[in-house]
Amino acid sequence: MYSTFMSATPKIRIDLNSSVPAYRQIVDALRVLFVEGRIRPGDSLPSVRRVALDLGVHFNTVGEAYRQLAQEGWIDLQQGKSAVVRDRGLPPPAPVEQVKQFRARLRAFVAEARASGIAPAKIVEELKSLVQELLP
Amino acid sequence: MYSTFMSATPKIRIDLNSSVPAYRQIVDALRVLFVEGRIRPGDSLPSVRRVALDLGVHFNTVGEAYRQLAQEGWIDLQQGKSAVVRDRGLPPPAPVEQVKQFRARLRAFVAEARASGIAPAKIVEELKSLVQELLP
DNA sequence: ACGTACTGTACATATTAAGTGTACAGTCAT
DNA sequence: ATGACTGTACACTTAATATGTACAGTACGT
Numbered sequence: 001m002y003s004t005f006m007s008a009t010p011k012i013r014i015d016l017n018s019s020v021p022a023y024r025q026i027v028d029a030l031r032v033l034f035v036e037g038r039i040r041p042g043d044s045l046p047s048v049r050r051v052a053l054d055l056g057v058h059f060n061t062v063g064e065a066y067r068q069l070a071q072e073g074w075i076d077l078q079q080g081k082s083a084v085v086r087d088r089g090l091p092p093p094a095p096v097e098q099v100k101q102f103r104a105r106l107r108a109f110v111a112e113a114r115a116s117g118i119a120p121a122k123i124v125e126e127l128k129s130l131v132q133e134l135l136p
Numbered sequence: 137m138y139s140t141f142m143s144a145t146p147k148i149r150i151d152l153n154s155s156v157p158a159y160r161q162i163v164d165a166l167r168v169l170f171v172e173g174r175i176r177p178g179d180s181l182p183s184v185r186r187v188a189l190d191l192g193v194h195f196n197t198v199g200e201a202y203r204q205l206a207q208e209g210w211i212d213l214q215q216g217k218s219a220v221v222r223d224r225g226l227p228p229p230a231p232v233e234q235v236k237q238f239r240a241r242l243r244a245f246v247a248e249a250r251a252s253g254i255a256p257a258k259i260v261e262e263l264k265s266l267v268q269e270l271l272p
Numbered sequence: 273a274c275g276t277a278c279t280g281t282a283c284a285t286a287t288t289a290a291g292t293g294t295a296c297a298g299t300c301a302t
Numbered sequence: 303a304t305g306a307c308t309g310t311a312c313a314c315t316t317a318a319t320a321t322g323t324a325c326a327g328t329a330c331g332t
Contacts, residue, residue, distance in 0.1 A: 080328035117227035216298035
């Protein structure tokens, strides 16, 4: 029988000094891997204790992140088994209100970057790079 | 004597149901106005009570936002006077580490948008729009 | 069948962050 | 001086986050 394994334990990094809570950083980091296809349906995630050890947080913190991801439809959780990535079809199209909110938050984000001294040229570079990845 | 006045009270909007705290939403919204030059050095901000009333929060919450902005060098605060926007030269160039962090957070942000059902085309549109504003 | 070692989970507690209420102190115009 | 406006300080409540500990399901070897 083939063993279920993860395509190399995904390495994520969080900043314990950040003002954004650890469990949300974990959710964000894993969601990036899902969206970008670096972890795929059928793969399983490392255990909450393993991740907790790697990141330096309590395993319940990771558990909360996993539950959040389950609620978003990214993974299936079942007690005793490891968390497995699930095939989450296309999400329903977002309402316009949410698009507006996205625009506002994006602006705030870029403004913060500019304010912190990141050169506009650098920012443009990053934005363009993302555009490239999204187009094809 | 000329009255000190704000170039039309800047209207900002926050989401009281959001998971990001109100005072930080206020900081973010005002910083956008500063960075984009919609509020300029010499202008004064509406009082903490005025803003609080508009947004539906307590004035101490606004006060905390103002103090944060003062610390970032955007405004001068003095008891008894209204908050006045200050000329904050160019920020010192950000270290590479911070640029990396910007990239990561930007990715997380876009991933969240995609996951929530915002069409990639829409996202690209917004990104390009920002690039346009940053280039000239 | 049983034990062992691994999964995620539930819940009480501790800690920290965020928001509020109220009183205060400075500025300015009248 | 007085009144009406500024921001501020601090005690307090509430909510969010993180942890500690005990539990329950699953897989696998014996």
